[in-house]
Amino acid sequence: MRWSQTLIPTMKETPEGAEIPSHVLMLRAGLISQLMAGAYTYMPLGLRALKKAERIVREEMDAAGAVELLMPALTPISLWEQTGRVQAFGDVLIQFAVRRQNRKVQMALGPTHEEVITDLVARHVSSYRQLPLTLYQIQTKFRNEERPRFGVLRTSEFLMKDAYSFDTSVEALGRSYEKMYAAYCRIFDRCGLAYLPVEAESGPIGGDASHEFMIPAENGEDTVVHCKACGYAANLERAEIGARAPSTVDVELKPVQKVPTPGAGTIAQVCNFLGCKPDQMIKTLIYLADGKPVAVLIRGDHEANENKIRRAAGAGSIQLAEPGVIQRVTGAPVGFAGPVGLKEKLPVLADYDIQFVRNGITGANEADAHLTGVSPTRDFQVEKYADLRSAQDQDPCPRCSAKLSMRHAIEAGHVFKLGTKYSEALGAKFLDAQEQLRPIIMGCYGIGINRIIASLVETNNDAGGILWPVALAPYEVLVVPMKASDEATMKTAERLHDELSAAGVDVLMDDRDQRPGVKFKDADLIGIPLRVVVGERGLKQGQLEVKWRWDAELQMIDAATAVTTIADWIRQERAGGQRFKNRISSACHPTTTLSNKGVES
């Protein structure tokens, strides 16, 4: 392809509004163009990268035995009503009615396709002999995001690979799941992404039923907890915390005292008022566990983790109580609850760290007052101690004794054991060998194709622009004739371009009559892995100057054999991307140098 014949609108300046590297660079390199908030056009260069990612995903899905199909983006609303997900999705589901003759048809744009695929399988699969089966598609998904942001990382319309497995038993589901898990590792590895599979919050099946594939990145929206010593990795909702160390056990217990704290209803305000530190505070949260109030005690410097609380309370759902309920059970307005002298008798759950609090400070269960000198056991009783808070940096690892570290990450993939939720709701049943009718056991597996591209750019760039691995690069080789007006130069460049194309290499030739500075800057910006400069300098000696985008130094190669040399290199890079991986860790952001082998299972 010739630069002059395609559309690559590069920008010297950063458009207003773009802040994170991937957004800035994708815009500046002419990969994407914004149509509205959360909707981007993929320009020719961006589309090529997207297609490469799509192809890798497709190849690995096929290799793992999954079978591709394509479902409509348009779905009947009735399907979503049957699984109760009209409410579950709420405004995220884009739905509308269209007129057909004299009636109205309610439909929704698919935000995901569990309902559609389950309905499909229910229609066509009825015997254990047809299972196991894993189906996938690569399709545009629609979600009315409350707040699209970060360029292409969070949009209302995005390309997703979604796969669904159908099995006859939980054990068989485990095998399907492992295949997908392994395929995901290969996909992210081939894309040259430093990824981290983390344990994620799982649904009804429990255990290791869900993993997210995270790309550590400063601007990621998710937080993962990672133990560098043993490899334990989990997302923040899920991460367990190892044994807590008692810090202040041998302290003389002081008497409980009521102190006035007018208007101080938050941890920060109370600390400010009383001159104490958050870790002396006992935060008392009133939750409704399946509708019944429970008190939850968390140290002031910790964050409550609702999933952990829900599990500890043995409840199906949990939510913070309304102010009215809080007033009723504590006798005080929001902000002054405490475990001592609650108005109503209710179960008290406490995080493990609470047991080590001595002379703590907590709400007095009356407006504008707190209690000091409060200690567990002596002053209040706890029904159950449990792990109820979210992990923090430096917390002990649950698997080994090392310290956990926290890092931001982009969720690029998710594998999930669904069980029978959808098959039961939509009647996807099969007859087993004993002639018993049973619901099919499902798993679902998603990958955000756009996020592969965005997170690659986000984590692989330098001051000049993007650093693509060959596997995802829009073009593999960029031929740069130094002087477009020079006939000999152009002839060599054209020949190189044509022969490389013929050899199956994706070549872009910058045939614009621009000064060298412009071409070099653009070359760095769009980040094509191998740059071949055709200039007078080398031409005289029968040499071409080549440079990997991630290398500082350039090398000269023989012009006569250049095509085979380059084609060989590109083939090697496609296979493993070894040059890219070797160099990238030192050339790029230090935050992305995490190893690729965080795989545990």
Added chain:
RNA sequence: CGGGAUGUAGGGUAGCGGCUGACCCACGUGCCCUGGGAGCACGGAGACGCAGGUUCGAGUCCUGCCAUCCCGACCA
């Protein structure tokens, strides 16, 4: 959905209530140049987001709306 900000040419910006709205980049034409975003000259492109209002006079002040961005909440 709460909080904050911004809207001036394709991009980036300046613009004090007062004449025909300024600059840089990009774009077009010509000259010149061709190894890291050159130079000169000429030129095209804007009813200053939209609608009201205040004023003798509004890009500038006020109100509403719309749009975009950021922080937070939400995110099977």
